[in-house]
Amino acid sequence: MKAIDLAWDSMVRFSHLRLPHAFYEDFVRVADDESRHLGWCLQRLYEVGARYGDMPAHNLLWDGCIASSNDVRERLAVVPMSQEARGLDAGGRLAERLVGWGDNVSAAIVTRISEEERQHVAVGTYWFGAICGALEQDAQSVFVDTLTTLTPELLRPPFNNEAREAVGLPRSYYDENLWSESDRRRLNQIRTERKKANPMASGMADDPGLRGQTLPPIDAAALRVRLSSFLQFEDEM
Numbered sequence: 001m002k003a004i005d006l007a008w009d010s011m012v013r014f015s016h017l018r019l020p021h022a023f024y025e026d027f028v029r030v031a032d033d034e035s036r037h038l039g040w041c042l043q044r045l046y047e048v049g050a051r052y053g054d055m056p057a058h059n060l061l062w063d064g065c066i067a068s069s070n071d072v073r074e075r076l077a078v079v080p081m082s083q084e085a086r087g088l089d090a091g092g093r094l095a096e097r098l099v100g101w102g103d104n105v106s107a108a109i110v111t112r113i114s115e116e117e118r119q120h121v122a123v124g125t126y127w128f129g130a131i132c133g134a135l136e137q138d139a140q141s142v143f144v145d146t147l148t149t150l151t152p153e154l155l156r157p158p159f160n161n162e163a164r165e166a167v168g169l170p171r172s173y174y175d176e177n178l179w180s181e182s183d184r185r186r187l188n189q190i191r192t193e194r195k196k197a198n199p200m201a202s203g204m205a206d207d208p209g210l211r212g213q214t215l216p217p218i219d220a221a222a223l224r225v226r227l228s229s230f231l232q233f234e235d236e237m
Contacts, residue, residue: 155176
């Protein structure tokens with residue numbers, strides 16, 4: 001559910017930037033994919049006698065949304081290029097475990113979702129590189145600085161390097177072993193500071209800086225202009 005909201009938030013929140021139409025179209029497609037994925041999961045839950053909300057779940061996606069709400073580069077780096085990339089890392093392992101438990105149906109669903117998530121990571125990586133290029137910024141440096149500052153927990157292995165490389169996400173971005181010594185030192189310092197501040201923390205959901213935070217308001221006037229332009233473009237097509 002949060003993945004659908006997040007895709008729409010990424011399109012609407014940054015409407016004032018007047019990015020190319022293709023950016024917004026890509027995130028409409030991501031939202032559509034996520035709604036289909038939710039439908040598959042809800043159907044499978046029903047088949048095994050459960051309902052949405054019966055079991056506790058983490059809030060990491062929405063924490064990532066809040067943490068990256070002020071900059072489109074941060075949103076792309078944190079969500080599709082890191083959080084969704086985790087699906088590439090873990091999807092295959094989860095599917096294998098489900099097969100081992102005799103649940104081939106759920107395994108097939110997880111596999112299909114993982115395959116479709118590849119395109120989401122590719123979309124994020126493409127637009128991140130394009131925006132950094134337009135701003136004449138080094139994309140890798142921006143990514144490293146963003147993840148180090150906002151979500152260092154997403155830089156922990158294991159990584160599916162082959163799957164990430166296949167969708168255009170270079171290993172040099174997220175593998176700290178390939179970073180400069182100064183970048184590695186800064187990452188370790190931030191991790192140490194976070195651990196001291198909250199020894200029980202295991203991820204963004206435990207970050208005291210995110211507790212109780214809400215998303216900043218969207219510029220409604222800019223959104224109306226963006227949507228009007230988008231609808232006009234659709235009519236011309």
